[in-house]
Amino acid sequence: MKRLFGLLKKDFLVAYRGYFFLIMLVVALILVVVTNWLIPEKANLDVKVLYAVEGERTERMNSLLGFLQGAEGSQRLDSKSAVIELMQGDKNTIGVIIREAAEKPVIEIVLQGYENQQSRNALALSLSAAIDAQNIDYSNIENVTLQAVEQPEIPLNKSFVPLMILNEPVMLGFIFLATLIFMEKEENTIRAYLVSPVRIWEYLLSKIIIMAALALISTILITVFTVGIHVNWIMLLAIVTAGSVFGAASAMFIAVFFDNLSKAMIWIISISLIFTIPMAAYFIPSFSPWFITILPTYDLMFAIREAIYPAGNPQIFYQSFITLTIINAALYIMSIALYQRSLLRD
Amino acid sequence: MISVKALYHSYTKDESYAVKNVSFDIQKGEIFGFLGPSGAGKSTTQKILIGLISLQKGQVAIDGMDIKKTNRALFDKIGVSFERANVYKKLTGVENLKFFSEMFGVPTENPLKLLKMVGLEDAANKKAGDYSKGMLQRLVFARSMISNPKIWFLDEPTSGLDPNTTSIIKGIIKERQEQGTTIFLTTHNMHIAEVLCDRVAFITNGEISAIDSPRNLKLKYGEKLASIEYIENAILKKAYLSLTDEGHKKKLNDIISSCKVETMHTQEATLEEIFIKITGKELK
Ligand SMILES: Nc1ncnc2c1ncn2[C@@H]1O[C@H](COP(=O)(O)OP(=O)(O)OP(=O)(O)O)[C@@H](O)[C@H]1O
Ligand SMILES: [Mg+2]
Numbered sequence: 001m002k003r004l005f006g007l008l009k010k011d012f013l014v015a016y017r018g019y020f021f022l023i024m025l026v027v028a029l030i031l032v033v034v035t036n037w038l039i040p041e042k043a044n045l046d047v048k049v050l051y052a053v054e055g056e057r058t059e060r061m062n063s064l065l066g067f068l069q070g071a072e073g074s075q076r077l078d079s080k081s082a083v084i085e086l087m088q089g090d091k092n093t094i095g096v097i098i099r100e101a102a103e104k105p106v107i108e109i110v111l112q113g114y115e116n117q118q119s120r121n122a123l124a125l126s127l128s129a130a131i132d133a134q135n136i137d138y139s140n141i142e143n144v145t146l147q148a149v150e151q152p153e154i155p156l157n158k159s160f161v162p163l164m165i166l167n168e169p170v171m172l173g174f175i176f177l178a179t180l181i182f183m184e185k186e187e188n189t190i191r192a193y194l195v196s197p198v199r200i201w202e203y204l205l206s207k208i209i210i211m212a213a214l215a216l217i218s219t220i221l222i223t224v225f226t227v228g229i230h231v232n233w234i235m236l237l238a239i240v241t242a243g244s245v246f247g248a249a250s251a252m253f254i255a256v257f258f259d260n261l262s263k264a265m266i267w268i269i270s271i272s273l274i275f276t277i278p279m280a281a282y283f284i285p286s287f288s289p290w291f292i293t294i295l296p297t298y299d300l301m302f303a304i305r306e307a308i309y310p311a312g313n314p315q316i317f318y319q320s321f322i323t324l325t326i327i328n329a330a331l332y333i334m335s336i337a338l339y340q341r342s343l344l345r346d
Numbered sequence: 347m348i349s350v351k352a353l354y355h356s357y358t359k360d361e362s363y364a365v366k367n368v369s370f371d372i373q374k375g376e377i378f379g380f381l382g383p384s385g386a387g388k389s390t391t392q393k394i395l396i397g398l399i400s401l402q403k404g405q406v407a408i409d410g411m412d413i414k415k416t417n418r419a420l421f422d423k424i425g426v427s428f429e430r431a432n433v434y435k436k437l438t439g440v441e442n443l444k445f446f447s448e449m450f451g452v453p454t455e456n457p458l459k460l461l462k463m464v465g466l467e468d469a470a471n472k473k474a475g476d477y478s479k480g481m482l483q484r485l486v487f488a489r490s491m492i493s494n495p496k497i498w499f500l501d502e503p504t505s506g507l508d509p510n511t512t513s514i515i516k517g518i519i520k521e522r523q524e525q526g527t528t529i530f531l532t533t534h535n536m537h538i539a540e541v542l543c544d545r546v547a548f549i550t551n552g553e554i555s556a557i558d559s560p561r562n563l564k565l566k567y568g569e570k571l572a573s574i575e576y577i578e579n580a581i582l583k584k585a586y587l588s589l590t591d592e593g594h595k596k597k598l599n600d601i602i603s604s605c606k607v608e609t610m611h612t613q614e615a616t617l618e619e620i621f622i623k624i625t626g627k628e629l630k
Contacts, residue, residue: 002448003448003449005448006445006448006449007449009445009448010434010437010441010445013436013437013441014434014436014437017436017437018436187432187433187434187435188428188430188432189432189433189434191398191428191432192426192428192432192433192446192489193449194397194398195396195397195398195421195424195426196421196446196449196450196493197418197419197421197422197449197450197451198418198449199418
């Protein structure tokens with residue numbers, strides 16, 4: 001215990017004088033500023049509809065035209081070619097061409113080409129609903145909400161917070177730990193331990209604890225100054241601890257294979273990039289190919305979100321926490337064995 | 347205290363040995379000097395003894411315990427001063443020692459007292475990153491005493507130090523020996539070896555060629571030398587001549603009878619000369 005405290009004190013001093021805490025604070029501050037003042041609360045992602053009627057305007061088209069007219073930012077043009085011309089200038093538009101054939105309104109939808117199947121379906125549905133509107137008896141419709149609790153809408157800027165918490169405390173821990181270990185390898189101080197009664201597990205554990213502490217401080221700062229204090233703190237701090245230990249233990253594991261930071265750099269950068277790939281899936285939960293979901297940071301990201309914005313899915317937290325704990329234990333035990341061997345390699 | 351039998355080590359794990367069939371025994375309270383030129387295998391031997399390199403072949407026992415079977419508590423008894431200074435550059439001198447003192451399970455020395463002993467009291471609160479090479483060397487030396495070790499390994503403790511500091515370090519080593527510490531001292535400084543060591547081992551190319559006390563080595567291999575300065579054909583010349591070698595004796599006679607002798611005195615062979623004589627190698 002005395003040894004572990006000694007190691008902690010030393011690692012803290014080294015990290016402090018290496019400006020780790022300062023860097024962490026500055027990054028947290030930047031993230032808070034970006035969230036609160038730079039990202040808009042609402043992104044204008046609404047698609048504008050350009051529509052035109054070809055041929056005769058008929059009675060049957062009325063409800064549909066009424067619907068299109070009422071849509072925000074919609075615009076009526078004279079012809080299909082005019083619609084297409086305008087669409088080429090503005091990627092945030094779609095076109096709807098209406099004509100009548102065989103006593104029925106026929107709708108042609110002109111797309112930009114990058115819309116996914118879901119939004120195509122949604123568009124088709126809303127158009128057909130508009131056509132049928134006159135035949136629907138609204139009094140017979142019952143609204144069924146799947147979530148019993150009303151979900152408050154998360155402002156766009158605040159919805160980035162879980163991503164920031166994934167990045168700053170977890171990924172910074174990964175990079176800081178690698179720096180710390182290589183600093184000792186280059187100073188060769190690691191040898192000085194080996195001729196003292198220090199155990200490798202104490203040496204490694206102390207570094208992990210410092211990184212977890214850094215991560216927790218930074219998480220608390222970012223959370224309090226962006227989304228406030230109404231989050232599930234136990235869940236958040238637990239998952240961030242597991243995540244930062246994961247970052248630190250991975251760095252520790254990688255560092256054992258290299259003599260100095262420059263040799264390890266390419267690996268450190270590549271692996272931290274791989275760990276951040278799941279962020280691509282954050283705003284599109286349906287985008288979940290296996291090579292993204294197997295990364296521990298994928299579940300971790302959604303577990304952090306669950307802790308901040310509960311969506312009634314706590315099992316993602318348990319799943320991520322347990323998986324990370326198992327991986328962390330394995331990385332830690334392997335690192336102990338590898339460090340013991342590699343230090344005697346010479 | 348330290349017993350080494352038929353020790354071999356190859357960095358390349360083949361037949362090219364950095365240490366080859368090395369055997370010696372060090373008694374309690376003895377200062378044992380390990381002398382040899384650069385690359386002789388001194389540091390390699392020391393690293394095996396302190397467990398920084400794993401034992402490939404041979405037997406090593408420290409304080410009666412086979413080093414293959416020891417646990418980490420053994421390191422409570424050992425102090426090591428490294429050849430190249432390895433300290434935390436971001437910590438001050440006193441922080442470095444304080445941190446280290448917390449690693450041991452035995453009562454430790456006061457860091458400030460140790461720094462004072464090696465003349466670093468004024469730099470105690472300066473970051474080690476701002477220390478000069480000699481200061482770092484002294485810091486590592488001071489650190490090796492932090493746990494009051496029973497067995498003390500010193501790898502080139504005085505290399506790169508000025509004569510004044512060197513003599514302070516010599517004094518500390520002598521004092522520790524008087525308190526009963528067993529000392530393994532690696533050096534290529536023959537003068538240090540001569541005044542400090544109870545026994546020395548000569549090592550070249552990984553092999554030991556002689557082990558004895560400096561005095562016995564001198565008696566056995568040393569010979570009286572005459573150093574003579576004389577003028578021959580109006581040129582001042584200098585010669586070292588053995589007083590036991592027949593050829594040298596004849597030359598000496600010739601010089602005295604045919605040249606003008608300026609100075610002449612006899613001197614004892616130094617340990618360095620004996621080293622060269624035994625190993626055929628210079629100590630640099
Ligand atoms: N890590 C290493 N890997 C491979 N060879 C090494 C290594 N360390 C030392 N050697 C080689 O082993 C031999 C003995 O080296 P060692 O460091 O033991 O010499 P030394 O007697 O301590 O020399 P010095 O007086 O310069 O400190 C040398 O030939 C050296 O090149
Ligand atoms: Mg050496």
